[in-house]
Amino acid sequence: MSYETRMVLRLAAPGVLVFVAGIILAVAMDALGSLPVAMGGQPFLPGVGDDLALGTGVVALLVYAGRMLRYWRWTRGDTDICFVCSCLLGQERHGRFGTYRKCLGCGKKHAVGRL
Numbered sequence: 001m002s003y004e005t006r007m008v009l010r011l012a013a014p015g016v017l018v019f020v021a022g023i024i025l026a027v028a029m030d031a032l033g034s035l036p037v038a039m040g041g042q043p044f045l046p047g048v049g050d051d052l053a054l055g056t057g058v059v060a061l062l063v064y065a066g067r068m069l070r071y072w073r074w075t076r077g078d079t080d081i082c083f084v085c086s087c088l089l090g091q092e093r094h095g096r097f098g099t100y101r102k103c104l105g106c107g108k109k110h111a112v113g114r115l
């Protein structure tokens, strides 16, 4: 797996995780909502599973679009890159030796201010 493939997977992962978690929650809520129907009663919160799935899809799409915007900026060369593998850098973090950014491709840490 190349560093660029690893970078794209790390960029896409939050959107996919939001989508999967939301769909699991929607299925669980739909199952819980239809539980009274199995016992001969009225459905509890009808359509809540569909609404959750739709909302999750929209939120996951927004998260994914935000991450792919970073990827697009990387393809244009408008962002900070790793000097080892030329992949995108992650968010700033505070560590023992100061502020750093971790590369999304090779995983090396780069001190902020010395990029």
Ligand SMILES: [Zn+2]
Binding pocket: 082, 083, 084, 085, 086, 087, 103, 104, 105, 106, 107, 108
């Ligand atoms: Zn790197």
